[in-house]
Amino acid sequence: MTPAMIRPAIPGDAIGICRVHQRAVRLLCRGDYTAPQIEAWVGPRRPEDYIAALVDGERLWVASAAGRVVGFAGVKGHELTACYVDPDQGRRGIGQRLLRAVESVALTEGAACLVVMSSLTALAFYHRAGYGADQPRTHRLRSGMTIPCVRLAKRLV
């Protein structure tokens, strides 16, 4: 397959983004979270959520290969809101490239640092990308359920 292209998301990507989000969490996070936690996390996700995020000013970028979304990342202000890669496309550097794209957007828009509420699953990935100062936290899902996560930060300048 040709290397994935990294570009800003458009509303037409919403179905693909939703699919990647659900597959990544369901298949990659099951060693760190229970099935009820995973379903509370991504089960209610709908494509319209990502269109609403774009309208709300979240900068979403996608990795696209052969016309399909295979990963996405997002940033809003100084918060890294998402980074997910389809399990079939893992460990090919796509997550790292998405991260660089949204870090560059954040920097251009004036953010001096980025914070992320990392899943337990993604810690090694973020550490490798220079995020640190780990602070264990919980994240409250829309359903009200809380799941463990770790707050990480990275200086951009």
Ligand SMILES: CC(C)(COP(=O)(O)OP(=O)(O)OC[C@H]1O[C@@H](n2cnc3c(N)ncnc32)[C@H](O)[C@@H]1OP(=O)(O)O)[C@@H](O)C(=O)NCCC(=O)NCCS
């Ligand atoms: C975390 C995630 C985005 C990484 O995407 P990816 O495209 O597979 O990552 P990359 O190929 O760019 O990895 C870059 C480096 O990060 C580290 N890394 C990535 N995944 C890792 C893993 N599962 N275990 C250990 N290190 C990992 C490695 O150092 C890797 O470099 P290497 O492959 O040369 O060793 C992806 O696995 C994912 O979607 N995970 C589940 C969802 C999730 O928890 N997302 C974060 C929400 S906050």
